[in-house]
Amino acid sequence: MDDLASNPGSTMATFAVVYSTATMVFFYTMAREHFPRYLLDCIEKYGRKLVNFAFPYSQITFPEFTDEYMRRNEAFTAIQNYLSEKSTASANRLKADALRDSRSLVLSMDYNEEIADVFDGIKVWWTSNRNPPRSMQFSVYPAVDEKRYYKLEFHNRHKKHIIESYLPKVMEDGKAIGRDNRLRKLYSNNPSKYWNGFNPKWSHVAFEHPASFDTLAMDAKRKEEIVNDLNTFKEGREYYERIGKPWKRGYLLYGPPGTGKSTMIAAMANHLQYDVYDLDLTAIKDNTELRRLLIDTSSKSILVVEDIDCSLDITGERESKKRKIKEDADMDPISKEVKKEAEEMTDCKITLSGVLNCIDGLWSSCGGERIIVFTTNYPEKLDPALIRRGRMDKHIEMSYCCFEAFKVLANNYLKIDSHFLFEAIGELLGKTNMTPADVAENLIPMYKDENVETRLNRLIGALNAAKEEEGASRPNQKRKRKRSNPINKREKRNIVS
Ligand SMILES: Nc1ncnc2c1ncn2[C@@H]1O[C@H](COP(=O)(O)OP(=O)(O)OP(=O)(O)O)[C@@H](O)[C@H]1O
Numbered sequence: 001m002d003d004l005a006s007n008p009g010s011t012m013a014t015f016a017v018v019y020s021t022a023t024m025v026f027f028y029t030m031a032r033e034h035f036p037r038y039l040l041d042c043i044e045k046y047g048r049k050l051v052n053f054a055f056p057y058s059q060i061t062f063p064e065f066t067d068e069y070m071r072r073n074e075a076f077t078a079i080q081n082y083l084s085e086k087s088t089a090s091a092n093r094l095k096a097d098a099l100r101d102s103r104s105l106v107l108s109m110d111y112n113e114e115i116a117d118v119f120d121g122i123k124v125w126w127t128s129n130r131n132p133p134r135s136m137q138f139s140v141y142p143a144v145d146e147k148r149y150y151k152l153e154f155h156n157r158h159k160k161h162i163i164e165s166y167l168p169k170v171m172e173d174g175k176a177i178g179r180d181n182r183l184r185k186l187y188s189n190n191p192s193k194y195w196n197g198f199n200p201k202w203s204h205v206a207f208e209h210p211a212s213f214d215t216l217a218m219d220a221k222r223k224e225e226i227v228n229d230l231n232t233f234k235e236g237r238e239y240y241e242r243i244g245k246p247w248k249r250g251y252l253l254y255g256p257p258g259t260g261k262s263t264m265i266a267a268m269a270n271h272l273q274y275d276v277y278d279l280d281l282t283a284i285k286d287n288t289e290l291r292r293l294l295i296d297t298s299s300k301s302i303l304v305v306e307d308i309d310c311s312l313d314i315t316g317e318r319e320s321k322k323r324k325i326k327e328d329a330d331m332d333p334i335s336k337e338v339k340k341e342a343e344e345m346t347d348c349k350i351t352l353s354g355v356l357n358c359i360d361g362l363w364s365s366c367g368g369e370r371i372i373v374f375t376t377n378y379p380e381k382l383d384p385a386l387i388r389r390g391r392m393d394k395h396i397e398m399s400y401c402c403f404e405a406f407k408v409l410a411n412n413y414l415k416i417d418s419h420f421l422f423e424a425i426g427e428l429l430g431k432t433n434m435t436p437a438d439v440a441e442n443l444i445p446m447y448k449d450e451n452v453e454t455r456l457n458r459l460i461g462a463l464n465a466a467k468e469e470e471g472a473s474r475p476n477q478k479r480k481r482k483r484s485n486p487i488n489k490r491e492k493r494n495i496v497s
């Protein structure tokens with residue numbers, strides 16, 4: 001039988017199956033009463049061979065739930081995603097599901113619809129079915145024992161190829177489609193006193209930050225370098241396996257406030273399609289809690305520790321904060337909240353070595369494809385152990401707005417690539433320090449339909465004011481371009497710039 005021409009549902013095949021099954025049932029019923037056991041086994045064996053001869057097709061079913069605990073079968077979801085596109089094109093009756101955590105509706109074929117798929121020249125058939133509920137009670141809730149499943153049919157002679165090559169491809173493509181459709185999440189850690197069976201360690205909201213590398217204002221060459229680095233990481237599974245290193249990468253983003261460190265993290269997450277875990281170290285009591293939190297993160301994610309210099313004992317800031325809160329509490333005995341906060345801060349025993357061990361442990365004990373990002377305004381305050389290569393592989397300086405970065409902002413906010421005022425702005429940006437956040441602020445319209453020229457002139461005014469202010473604060477000094485980076489020479493070698 002030619003695979004591409006025939007369908008297992010064709011009349012001939014159906015007739016053969018019905019005829020051979022009826023014959024078998026007849027003989028079997030007769031035989032059960034009159035023949036000995038070994039003859040019955042023979043009839044069953046040859047009967048099955050007859051059916052296989054008349055209907056040489058195999059079937060695999062994929063139920064929606066895997067066991068009595070009603071755990072959703074991942075294969076079912078992947079097949080649903082995989083067939084979604086094909087169903088839209090070829091099935092007449094479609095069903096629309098709004099899957100949990102999905103950005104869009106998933107269209108799939110309705111029950112008893114059949115669609116064909118071709119893989120390496122082999123034709124296979126998918127049908128969507130359900131087992132009707134056993135109980136016929138009327139209820140406002142859907143029947144719990146109704147079981148949905150997909151059925152795959154193919155010719156017996158392709159069994160090996162279908163199982164070993166086609167099905168893994170369906171799973172992989174289906175999961176990838178699921179990931180693309182999925183709403184990504186921004187997680188933040190809950191204080192451990194609230195952790196229990198109902199309150200998880202991490203709570204999440206949908207991650208919908210619109211930042212992208214196209215809208216990120218920075219030097220084009222450095223931006224391209226970072227994007228290439230991320231792409232190499234994402235496609236690096238085999239490379240990391242070959243060299244025997246966990247599949248992870250650490251980035252240190254440093255620079256003054258408002259230079260786009262948080263925006264860069266959002267652009268990274270959107271580019272890679274990863275979830276983001278925003279880890280607040282100050283809400284964690286000790287190293288054990290930190291470990292438990294990190295183990296509870298998933299792969300394809302970015303773990304972010306913002307303002308790492310303020311989060312750890314290493315800079316001594318935590319100690320002074322504790323002391324200050326305690327002093328406040330002593331001075332104001334009425335304020336119970338301050339007292340409570342003081343006690344909680346005193347409880348905090350998280351250490352640099354704990355963080356280092358957890359990060360190293362996380363990389364070695366959990367699944368791959370993870371990125372960790374530290375941000376700081378003061379890289380010089382960080383312990384070299386924290387940012388050494390192997391932990392923070394790439395150090396990226398986010399600096400004041402240069403002319404190229406301004407052009408990106410002008411395109412974002414004003415939708416222009418050039419203007420006669422650009423030259424003056426370029427000149428001023430070369431002479432004074434203004435963060436992209438401040439530049440952007442001046443480009444935002446102050447009222448509806450404010451024209452481009454007015455906004456550019458406002459920026460020129462702000463740049464002139466900043467220049468004068470800088471001059472006034474350092475009248476006798478030859479102006480040097482202020483950088484946030486007092487990182488030592490050895491570290492500078494790692495810096496992308
Ligand atoms: N490089 C940039 N490209 C585009 N927009 C930027 C950039 N830098 C800053 N902005 C704008 O300024 C705002 C503040 O930037 P962001 O929060 O990323 O700064 P930050 O470096 O993380 O600051 P902080 O150190 O205070 O956390 C952003 O919402 C964004 O609109």
Ligand SMILES: [Mg+2]
Pocket residue numbers: 261262263306375
């Ligand atoms: Mg930030």
